[in-house]
Amino acid sequence: MGLRLAVAGGREAITRLIVIAVAVAVGAGLLLATFAGVNAVNVQLTRYAALYPDPSAGGSDADPLWWAVREDYFHGEQILRADVAATGAGSPIPVGIPKTPGPGEYYASPALRRLLAATAHDQLAARYPGRDLGTIGDAALTAPDSLLIIVGGTPERVGRLPHAQQLTSTGDNTPAIPATVVDLIMSVIVAGLLFPVLIFIGTATRLSAARREQRFAAMRLVGATPRQISVIAAIEAAAAAVAGTVLGFVLFLAFRGSLAAVPFTGDRFFPGDLSLSVPNILVVALGVPAGAALAAAVSLNRVRVSPLGVSRRVTPRAPRWYRLLPLPLGLAELAFFLIGPMPETSDGQMAVFLPGLLLVMTGLLLAGPLLTMAGARFLARRSTRPATLIAARRLADNPMAGFRAISGITLALFITSVATGVITTIVANRGTAPTGSIDAATLSTYAHDGPASVTGTVLAGLHSVPGVRSVSVLRQNPVEHHDPLVACADIPAVYGRCGTGAAVAEVANDFIPYRGSADSTRVWPAASVSVGALAQLPVESVVVGTDGSAAAIERARTILELAYPDFFVAPNVPGDFESEFANTLRGWQQLADVTIVAGLAIAGCSLAVSVVGGLTERRRPFSLLRLSGASVRVLRRVVALESAVPMLTVAVIAVGLGLLSAQLFVKAQMGYTLEPPGPEFYAVIVAGLTACLAIIASTLPLLERITGPETARSE
Template identity: 30%
Template sequence: MSAIDSPSVALGGGGRHAPEDGPVQAGRLRRWATEIGLGVRLALSGGREGLLRTALTAVGVGLGVAVLLLSVSIPTMLDARSDRTAARDDDRYGGDELPAGDTTVLTLNLATSFHGKNVRGRLVRADGAHPVLPPGVQAMPAPGTMLVSPALRDLLASSDGALLRDRMPGTVAGTIGKAGLSGPNELVFYAQRGDLAFGQPQVQRIDSYGSRSVHRPLDPFLLMLVVVIFVVLLMPVAMFVAAATRFGGEQRDRRLAAVRLVGADGAMTRRIAGGEAVISATLGLLAGGVFFLAGRQFVEVFEIADLSVYGSDVRPPLPLLALLVVAVPVAALAMTLVAMRRVVVEPLGVVRRATSSTHRRLWWRVLVPLAGVGLLAPLTGKHGEFNPWQAVGGVSLLLLGVALLLPWVFDRLVGRLGAGGSVSWQMAVRRLQLSGGSSVRAVGAIAVAAAGTIALQMLFAAAESEFTINTGQDPTRAQAVTLLTVSPITTAKDAAGIDAKLRASGVTSVRTYRRDIASISDDDFVGVRVGDCDVLREMAALERCADGDVFVLDRPDLIGRTVRMGDPSATPQGPQWTVPATAHRAQARKDPWGQDVDGILVTPGAAPAARAEPTFESYVHLDPAAGLDAEERLRNAAMAISPAMDVSILRSKVRDSTFMSIRRGLFAGSAVTLLLVGLSLLVGTIEQLRERRRTLAALVAFGTRRSTLGWSILWQTLLPVVLGLVLATGLGLGLGAMLLATVDVPFHADVTGIAIVCGIAGGVVLLVTTASLPALWRLMRPDGLRFE
């Protein structure tokens, strides 16, 4: 207690005073400042114990602040990515045809994928001497070379990128700058190709890069998910920050009792405690800023929800940053003053250290979740009229109700536990009955996270079906489909050549047919598909088929009629062809794409002449044993045929990409929140052990087994967690039911999800207990009995 022995600190009593004039009021303010300064001195110069407690508080607050800063930076990160993506946009389809000029550029989209990651590629050729350049590019790549993103350069240089190297249209000659990339892990390349010409399939001419990004509103269900995710992930973090400001509360109370012993009154002790809390929170803010700036340097290494960001993108908005800077010290001060109201600090000790006969009031704790229900109830049944701010308030109040009701439930149940059971159980129960408040505060964050996660599990289970699309594709009939319009840059000009070139390793069979159009009049035309009997059977039910046969699917009036091949508006017009009078009628079936087939099916022996640039479609079968590499080899073979050849992998079901991104973001955020909550439990457990080190050492000296004390620590952590999870399950199910009603989805309890959440929480308890054992063994040494 060296800080309170200083003769320079004046301790004054408080009490009733006569009305003061200005000088008296100024004197009171100076005295208050002195008392708050004493709290600051106690926090910073209270010896090794005081410094350690202040450091623990600062680190705890700092970790929470760093997570909050990262969370409020998410909109800025997404805006920065969106701005860079819009600045490089080169899609000009549907616009007026541009004449060639000194600055115009021909471009061909070469978007592909590699092992599930998108690769953005462009083939370019300049029309003039001063072509427009995409952001991040200083000069056009030379013929046969390409400019790549740093991530793509590293991938191509690694052994993992061997298959992708075979697909690339040139050698690496440089890298693309940050301005031309959405994020540091994006795979992008620009390559020059001299034989590009306007009019070739998918080739377009541009004279500028960039577009105005358009933000489409989220589906109300997805918006609900985003809102609940943010509340669920940030509330435990905020609770962790609030709990961190009260680390070492028992040491603080004993120190304040010593201050009372030398003459301070109750009001002064509260101001001293407030000074300690504010300086600790302020140091925590500084530590959080340091953690945030240090962690921002590593953000480019990670990729969340298929998104990567630059460290410079992680910038909290100034208004939210200012709010956080003010809110953390104010919250620390408020938490301390509220805690001090329940503590009677006397010169000879602290009353809270004994069992209190007073009971926590229930009525106001119930009002908080009821207010949340009141906010959410008007939103039910209004699918499409979702108010996010009202939902934020309702969800926050319901989750806050978990934290508020948990102490009341804890007091009622733990207070009634008897003295039976093992020694470790009795020690744990008695410790929780005497001072279980710190344990409940630490567990409150887990309970809130669990309640929110249970509600989210219910939402995601309901959204799974709503955002899972049945494509109608049949992967049992073909695993991939390729589409190609022949052009001068195509190496295979007919179906046989395409079949042969696509038979890469892992491809078991390829069936190709030609697609054409037959014009009956200026506004009437039908599709014509030319292929062998095997591929035609994928489009119609054919009882018999031989080369030379023709089948009419839905236009029997065309039998024996003369049509003109090709687009009726094309110049020159295509040749005439007469549908044979011997053509058969056939029943159409859906193709492997899941699309309805109509028109005319023709075998090669009766086929009309092909257009100059025909279109071919291929059904490809892949060897399941080859895995994902078979898909990559197929894409490589397609690239060798033509850069414009499209390859699609068939899927019977696909999930909405936005929904999947939100889900992956939840998993990433949950991992961070769980880590923080686990750290909160660990720090709180170690702090309690340190405060009881002499008691622990004395118990060991009197023959208590170390394993008994270890089990006692486990019960002390597990019992509040179990009570918290029971309460969280009830309120989580209620919150989930309210949210499902908001989006007009029937109630369904995800039992498996609830079991997983509870199992994870139990695992956190076991990990925390295991991690605290080394500190427990160290504190039970005989030198822990030494006291000065």
């Protein structure tokens, strides 16, 4: 009977089923894409962690494999170099290649092979002399664009490299533990999609709830039990939800390849990494239809209470003040760690920050109706037009219904504001050196136990590079934990100078203090070491000043890497080490922008469904207003104001609370002050809200068609 009732209501019933099925399909597809995206990120992190394996993992019978990973850079992009050396025939083979390369041999990833072919030899390829054995397979790469090279060497040579270790197994799936910040960003982004999707599905299943309540109330009056009504309503909603869920799986599979090609996190995914686990499939396949059925059952609560409950409708009780409590409690938890002790572990930090954010999110949902009611009452007191007064009185009469339509927008804006605020602040504090600055033109390398001196051949090679302006050799300070030493005559003017009478000075490793910048007015502190004694100290750092051109930096980098491969830190420009992290965060920022657009689009669809449903349920009151003399234009203003006023009001509050939460997090976690998002962030929000307003406007022509005089008669 439930199935027959679902399709026996004519065009209106079929339209309702199609709308619900499409809404559920979009929601289910996005849920599947979200789950698959989380799984793909975990795969990327796990493969990255496998490049830094635990030497205690695996068996102990195999001949060990020497393994050392170093970071290299080219034009700000990170290149990972793994030096390997087998100690016997039974040594494990690195993942992704058919055999362990020997001395003078290497394997390169597809992206690196393309880069090597397109770049001048002395800028990159000269760093990896030897025979190219082939391509590294996908199993060893974090992404299709990964720059990875596996270079063979002798056990003696590789064993001397920094971070060298012996492995007896390379096939272990080492679990990756993401950084706290990345965990936070990923969590809020996932929530930014999940919550609007769930709200969208719930809104769609409540479509024409009032009309269905009347029908089910009539069935109760002729003898149907509450249980029978619940079963019929659940079957009707679940039928459309099942069809929509199946369509959602089809949409996910059809667009999975396109999703993998988009660098949401800064790197593209392999299509196979966008996979679904059995729990993911069961959650969507069973949870979405069950949720739709539950939403239908909840919407009929008044019918279950009494078959006359539909006709005895009264004004709902106004929201109480205690709905505001979770908001200050959540903000107080985030603010507590500005003065209280911070947990030392990443898991501990996540355990205190995520509940605070979830509490603020919950507070927004609970306080939304109260804020909507307060805004409606203020609007009613200041209104001078009929449309404004009617809309304000209706919102004040039932603020929960008015806020329900925009709750998805509220959460989307809050979540993405938090993510954007955190990302923007971290990128601003940990990004690369500004283009055109002296910092960006300075190349340096660093060693714990460097060579006794830098040969004349190396110095001549560096000076011969077009664009190289200076080469300074910094030596180890005999006083432990003190900065390196350099002869005052070797300090270029752009990096500062020595005090009067000083011959040797203590300077930063690259003339640029940590998180500072090069300063020509800086006076470096004098050292008590003589120039003659300075020449006997081991080299700690070589600093090369350039004109900032990419060619000069990369040619000088290549010379230093070939001359001193054992240096603890590869030649780098200030910010190279941070560039990979900053690029990753920019990828998260891109994902946050996508989340804003997708979340607002989904919330806009929920709003459209809610507006259409509200128009359908109020066709008789609107018809009576038209018969009383109200024009269609006035009624359209009423509908637009009912949706637009709470949406714009709560949007401002959600963005403000999101940025405040981001400030509390970055201040407590890293000591940073929030860097305001750029104009593009606000442009995306304005564009999204404008699209929501356009969606509302697109439903208004329906008003004239459904409010004719024939609708005013009593049914």
